[in-house]
Amino acid sequence: MAEPKLLAEALNAVLRASQLPDDRKSLVVGDDFNNGLDLGALLCSLHSTGFQAAHLGQAITELDWRLSDETIDEDNNNDHRDPEYQKGMKCKNFLECTSNLISSGARETISFLIEHKLVDVLVTTAGGVEDLIKCLAPTYMGDFAMKGAQLRSTGLSGIGNLLVPNDNYFKFEDWVVPILDQLLVEQKNEGKLWTSSKVIARLGKEISYPDSICYWAQRRATLKNEQFSTTPTYCPALTDGSIGDKIYFHSFHNPGLVIDIIQDIGGMNGEAVYASLSKTGVIILGGGLPKHHICNANLMRNGADFAVFIYTAQEYDGSDSGARPDEAVSWGKIRGNADSIKTWAMFLDGFEFRVHCDATITFPLLVSQTFAPRVKTEGYTRDRADSN
Numbered sequence: 001m002a003e004p005k006l007l008a009e010a011l012n013a014v015l016r017a018s019q020l021p022d023d024r025k026s027l028v029v030g031d032d033f034n035n036g037l038d039l040g041a042l043l044c045s046l047h048s049t050g051f052q053a054a055h056l057g058q059a060i061t062e063l064d065w066r067l068s069d070e071t072i073d074e075d076n077n078n079d080h081r082d083p084e085y086q087k088g089m090k091c092k093n094f095l096e097c098t099s100n101l102i103s104s105g106a107r108e109t110i111s112f113l114i115e116h117k118l119v120d121v122l123v124t125t126a127g128g129v130e131d132l133i134k135c136l137a138p139t140y141m142g143d144f145a146m147k148g149a150q151l152r153s154t155g156l157s158g159i160g161n162l163l164v165p166n167d168n169y170f171k172f173e174d175w176v177v178p179i180l181d182q183l184l185v186e187q188k189n190e191g192k193l194w195t196s197s198k199v200i201a202r203l204g205k206e207i208s209y210p211d212s213i214c215y216w217a218q219r220r221a222t223l224k225n226e227q228f229s230t231t232p233t234y235c236p237a238l239t240d241g242s243i244g245d246k247i248y249f250h251s252f253h254n255p256g257l258v259i260d261i262i263q264d265i266g267g268m269n270g271e272a273v274y275a276s277l278s279k280t281g282v283i284i285l286g287g288g289l290p291k292h293h294i295c296n297a298n299l300m301r302n303g304a305d306f307a308v309f310i311y312t313a314q315e316y317d318g319s320d321s322g323a324r325p326d327e328a329v330s331w332g333k334i335r336g337n338a339d340s341i342k343t344w345a346m347f348l349d350g351f352e353f354r355v356h357c358d359a360t361i362t363f364p365l366l367v368s369q370t371f372a373p374r375v376k377t378e379g380y381t382r383d384r385a386d387s388n
Helices: 002-014 039-048 051-067 083-088 099-103 106-115 126-136 148-153 166-190 196-206 213-217 242-253 262-273 289-299 325-331 359-369
Strands: 092-097 121-123 156-159 162-165 221-223 226-228 280-285 306-310 346-348 351-353
Touching: 039 051, 039 359, 051 306, 051 359, 092 106, 092 262, 092 289, 099 106, 099 126, 099 359, 106 126, 106 213, 106 359, 121 262, 121 289, 126 166, 126 196, 126 213, 126 242, 148 156, 162 166, 166 196, 166 242, 196 213, 196 262, 262 289, 280 289, 289 325, 306 325, 306 359
Parallel strands: 092 121, 092 280, 280 306
Antiparallel strands: 156 162, 221 226, 346 351
16 A cells, blocks of 8 residues: 555656746757857857856856946936046956966967957066067977977977977077166166066067067057057066066176066056046956956955956865955955856856856957957058057
8 A cells, every 4th residue: 555655756756846947048059050150149159058158158248248338327417428427437457367378379369459458457477478479489389298308308398288499588588688788777877667567568669569469568549539548567476487587697697677566566556446437347367476466456446346257277275266256255356246246257146157168268259259349450450650
């Protein structure tokens, strides 16, 4: 007699009634290539593809929304309708990138953003500043399985599956040392006080290659009849890389050059503090020191209004590189109200959604659907005139 009861319980467990989501956007549907090959349609379908693709789709939507002009409510007073007021309300975008991305082809994506003044502040590592080296000599494709000892014996250095010939650094030395000499002359004769950002600006003015990030960061521009200034570029650890090696050896044969870090922390924090009525957004590509530098600057204004984090690090070792955006909220580096926390690691109703993917894959796709459509390249010609 117990069997019918047990069978009923088993059936009830297996065939439990469903409570379906009432939102049609919850349906899982991928792109149908029978409709043709369309990059825009493919990326639009990410929202409903699931897994990490859905989080990329959400990041595209949120970033695209943040790049749009603020809507004017009917209740707003006439001052809010003033074009100059509206210009001041636009989001100020901080971009962080690590040196490995500059070594990769993602450099061209970042250079595009700087050239067209689509980001307002750039923070990178010393290796990021070495964007300049790629103007002097190329980087080559290799393989992740390359043997270090063999590469060393042939004068090649590996960056993941990329190869950098040592000759590239010889060319960089030949180019940068005379500039360091001149910086020292101006320090002694004119009393100039150099900072990392000022050194980067000078190097950007000295280089004559329009594919360089540093080149475009130091050029003013007129886009859509609007004047844009240079893009401040900060590197809190300028000595941690090849350029640091050059500064080190330079200190022996021509000592005395001073690079002040105090001015730059004031400048960097001021970028956030004096953002006026603008909202601020942080776009983080990778982790480490530059990631914290941007987030900490936004702490000075009680947090950024939105954040997009693209990284592969995990939070389990307590590192800042792998820290979740919610940890930044606890420090006041990202604002804690739900309307503001529309991040790559997105928080809704207490749930956390994160994507872990290589930025060389995701960031160009993200830019193709957000920043890039805002640039009219038809008839556009690059101005190679110096910014002075």
